[in-house]
Amino acid sequence: MKTQSIMALAFASTIAITSPAIAQDRSDWPSNFTVGTASQGGTYFAYGAGWANFVAENLGVSGGAEITGGPMQNMALVHTGDLQFGLTTMGPARESMDGNSPLAPGLEMDNVCAIFPMYQTPFSVTALSSSGITSISEIPDGATIGFGPAGSTSDTYFPKMMETLGVNFERRNGSWSDLGGQLQDGLIDVVAFAAGIPIPAVSQLEVQTDVNIISMTDEEAKIITEAFPVSEFIIPASTYQSLENDSRVVSMWNFAIANCDVPESMVYEITKLTMENNDKMMSIHKAARTSVPENYNKNNVLPWHPGAARWFNENGYEIPDSQIK
Template sequence: MKTQVVMAVAFASTLAVANPVVAQDRAGWPDNFTVGTASQGGTYFAYGAGWANFVAESLGVSGGAEITGGPMQNMALVHTGDLKFGLTTMGPARESMEGNSPIAPGMKMDNVCAMFPMYETPFSVTALTSSGITSISDIPDGATIGFGPAGSTSDTYFPRMMETLGVNFERRNGSWSDLGTQLQDGLIDVVAFAAGIPIPAVSQLEVQTDVNIIGMTDAEAKKVVDNFPVSEFIIPANTYQSLEKESRVVSMWNFAMANCDVPESLVYEITKLTMENNERMVSIHKAAQFSIPENYTKNKVLPWHKGAARWFNENGYTIEQSNIK
């Protein structure tokens, strides 16, 4: 899959950077780095591009974000070393590590290590108000549903969830921005989003037209939780203008990852920078309010990079040696 690179190059200097980080050991550090994100219009791209800029500015290494197909492709790119860093969701991470990735069937992508927790990805549905669709059960038989980029978390799990809930649909893939435009133009009936909130494409949509942001009933949420590696999640009412009350959905955790061969000192400094500057991270994207050290326990899939594990263990959190690679 061809990818578009969006580089945001930054160099640290005493004038440009307020609090530059000076690492004691830079042996083996690359001259530049790229973070695998996802499509434009989604949270991964906004979060990943902002985070890459923050790291580049603070550590004095040029870096930026790359548009990719999302978690599955990021796992492949980081495992092979084509990218040093990437963002992934725990479900696709597990499938990739076990050799069940549709990108490279049979390849166990086990040279990927966790760095830090990002946020939960809620699975939610958006339709135009004019469609009359106000619940999942309202989705008409044979409706065209946009599931995001091929191989994304949404595309991997949401179609299966819909089938479990008895929805019969036609599948459509594309970037979140493109699917939002198709929904607005009446070319598709529903978009099934899986992204950190607020999702840029949804926020843009509700500025331009009236939309319904659709949650799950208690019974629907329970059925999905019983069948998939997700947990229940509540989208707060103040997340979107279109929400009048909180919305019950399901969610899956996201983590930043690194190729396990990236120098320990670099991953240590990046983890330290990210975990100790949450206010700056939240200024990049509101979903980063959950990018806090306490959520390190949400990783039950990836081994920890030794550089990240060192920071957590030095700061009162416990990562056992058996979980470090």
């Protein structure tokens, strides 16, 4: 599982010496850390890289983001300890824990712990306005659809969703940036995005060309929510300049994760920093508006890291011992 690293290092020189995190015993903390994200052009990379820098700058430990194949690969890399931290979606997390990851069939990835809620991943479809495609039912027979990096949340679920809705397509994988470029160049017909909003690749497309951001009908949303571990979601019209009205789609929750062996005190300080500074997280990415402690109960898959659970329990968000690793 080779990945491409983009390390954005930050050092303790930016830290006020009065920080309570600096005063505690850090003898068992790693000297640096890495966060597994996904491909460039997607929300995971923007969110994860910004969060890694935020943690590094405030806790005085060098760290950064790593480009990966997304949630499924992050589960594997964090489970093995190749990465200390990562980002994942609840569907791929469940499959990985149950031993159903295509990256390591039969391996139950049970050394991955939740640390905090991130945001919901909407599943949305984008096509060029010039294509004339304004609904899922209008996607032509045999259309080439980009589903994101192989093994990503989109690639794992969106093809099955399209098949369930009766769409006949040719499958294409790649980074969100690459697929956006292929869509603009007419090399593919549709991109089926699964990423937090606003998706950088969609925002970039809007600047360069006219696009249709396609909603699901009431019936389509009903069919998909009954068949997959998702819920209905509304993309506000204000999210993209191409949207004139709110857009109904479906979504799946994302959580930040840690290898369960990362020191409790380190994960406690990271959780505290993140959950108590939502304004700073919002400055990293607008999707972080839901990265708030009240959404801790959206995790019904992963065990909680003891350090994260300690912060939540101290602040009135009850996590029972049975849910803590």
